[in-house]
Amino acid sequence: MSNESTPGSGRADPDLLPSQPAARHRSEHRSVLLRYADQVVGAAADLLALAIPSDCVGCGAEDHQLCPHCSRQVRRLTAEPFRAEAAAPALTDVDGRILLPVVAAGVYREELAQALLSFKRHGQHRLRKCLGRALADAVRTATGDRQHVVLVPVPTSSAAYLARGFSPVHLLLAEAVRQLPGAVMQDVLAKSTPGGIRPAGGQKGLDRGDRARRVRGSMAVRRRARGTVAGTRCIIVDDVLTTGSTLSEAARALHRDGARVAGAVVLAATRPPVSGSLDGAS
């Protein structure tokens, strides 16, 4: 800006002009503030990085999110994916008929449980790789030679998503899909907010019947995705299998939209494979 353009300042020494130096001062002040803000944000990011455990989640070995030994343990615990629906009450009927077949990568215990728990809390990159590979192996076991599979993740509740900032199941499945040529993830399910009165205190204190009743109707195919999986053979994916009520609800929601649900795959089942069944005893 030239001095001549400023009214009444034609003769003045630019250094004596009050307005511009003050403005420069303000902008310097502002840039100092911004730099300071940057530093504060940077420090906060450092703090967050510190909050994510960098030591091995299995044995505490320093500077490994998952040390080579514990990584091998996870591989060992997921080396033989197995059929897990028989131990999940919501997935078989009273006569023991299978309502939804499920393949689990491993039993929810030891290093596998520790790795999954820590991943669900903090989303560590190395754990995602290791657990994603285990999930991919379980999908392969479930689908056999079939190349094209549509994998549908179980939706996270919005409260859990807000608390964590990510959905563990979606991240693990995305990792698994990278290792499965021909597999696609179709994120079509969403939690629906039931209109009924919710008892305080979450799911704790509810018996199994109550829980199943609450889960029923809690999921649906997203409005924008309606019809996209109709006639498609889908496999539902979740992280942990307990009673099976979540998987069963996911299957119901997909069926309502016309999908053909071939089964489900989970990373870990809380109960080991059923042994000593009538089949096994004979």
Ligand SMILES: [Zn+2]
């Ligand atoms: Zn370790």
